[in-house]
Amino acid sequence: MNHTAPHAAHDGAHPASHPAPDDDGQAEILDLDAEVLAEHIASITAWLPVEREPCHIVDLGCGTGAGTFALLARFPGARVTAVDASESHLRRLREKAAALGVSDRVRTVPADLDVDRPELGRPELVWASASLHHLADLDRTLRRVHDVLAPGGLFAVVELAGFPRFLPAGAPRERPGLEERCHAALAHHHAEQAPHRGADWGPKLTAAGFTVAGERTITVNVDGSRGEAVGRYALSSFRRLRSSAAHALAAEDLDLLDELLDPDSPRGILRRGDLAVRTERTVWAARRA
Numbered sequence: 001m002n003h004t005a006p007h008a009a010h011d012g013a014h015p016a017s018h019p020a021p022d023d024d025g026q027a028e029i030l031d032l033d034a035e036v037l038a039e040h041i042a043s044i045t046a047w048l049p050v051e052r053e054p055c056h057i058v059d060l061g062c063g064t065g066a067g068t069f070a071l072l073a074r075f076p077g078a079r080v081t082a083v084d085a086s087e088s089h090l091r092r093l094r095e096k097a098a099a100l101g102v103s104d105r106v107r108t109v110p111a112d113l114d115v116d117r118p119e120l121g122r123p124e125l126v127w128a129s130a131s132l133h134h135l136a137d138l139d140r141t142l143r144r145v146h147d148v149l150a151p152g153g154l155f156a157v158v159e160l161a162g163f164p165r166f167l168p169a170g171a172p173r174e175r176p177g178l179e180e181r182c183h184a185a186l187a188h189h190h191a192e193q194a195p196h197r198g199a200d201w202g203p204k205l206t207a208a209g210f211t212v213a214g215e216r217t218i219t220v221n222v223d224g225s226r227g228e229a230v231g232r233y234a235l236s237s238f239r240r241l242r243s244s245a246a247h248a249l250a251a252e253d254l255d256l257l258d259e260l261l262d263p264d265s266p267r268g269i270l271r272r273g274d275l276a277v278r279t280e281r282t283v284w285a286a287r288r289a
């Protein structure tokens with residue numbers, strides 16, 4: 001397991017073939033992503049072309065439960081089996097389920113999907129959001145999902161092309177393009193560790209025997225004025241960028257990053273009035289015959 005691997009923004013998990021470490025930094029980012037994008041995630045679950053209301057749903061690589069809780073709300077008669085390699089994410093998910101009074105509708109299953117074959121039952125809906133691209137053996141997982149799904153059941157794959165952006169073009173004034181330079185510094189690492197991120201999943205799903213019933217891309221642009229979670233999301237993400245990309249950045253960029261991260265600096269990120277969360281999510285809905 002590579003404990004020093006760079007990771008940032010929504011997609012901070014340690015990728016491929018090893019259990020993800022228990023990582024509270026990532027958990028915070030996943031929770032903020034779920035909070036800021038709640039309406040968008042709800043619009044995706046509302047769009048899913050299910051033939052009938054599912055009774056049993058599996059959330060693969062569930063993280064702290066962004067998809068799990070959106071699906072429980074969308075399908076009030078369903079229960080969710082939430083699978084992840086991170087015990088701490090699953091613990092957090094269980095705590096949230098208890099706080100929401102839905103513990104009896106959630107079962108958590110710790111498993112490394114590249115290695116283990118957890119018992120998943122016969123779900124009518126399998127959901128995998130921002131998780132498939134982490135897996136080393138995709139074909140194995142796609143085949144497994146195809147086999148466990150009930151006939152006519154749906155596999156919803158949600159993926160993001162890249163990491164969310166928070167600063168407007170031309171910012172910060174002192175050194176425009178800082179955010180893009182941070183991401184560029186990590187691009188090589190991400191291309192190596194998660195080569196399927198940003199892929200077209202339609203052909204992969206078809207090759208695994210599914211029929212793609214629909215595909216939809218949603219553009220997210222949540223202005224900072226919509227709530228303080230946007231600022232916290234930006235702050236957490238820049239913290240991670242700072243620690244991951246430091247080795248490849250110019251000293252002037254690092255100084256500016258430190259100022260952005262300094263809560264007492266007048267140039268601190270939480271004092272900026274121009275933050276927004278800008279990203280895209282694409283969902284493929286694939287049916288088992």
Ligand SMILES: C[S@@+](CC[C@H](N)C(=O)[O-])C[C@H]1O[C@@H](n2cnc3c(N)ncnc32)[C@H](O)[C@@H]1O
Pocket residue numbers: 010011012013014015016017018019020030033060061062063064065066067083084085086089111112113114128129130131134135
């Ligand atoms: C970017 S997060 C997405 C979490 C959640 N689906 C969401 O949309 O917020 C990716 C998740 O995949 C999990 N993961 C990565 N590799 C895995 C593996 N081999 N087996 C199981 N889970 C894995 C990570 O622990 C992490 O929770």
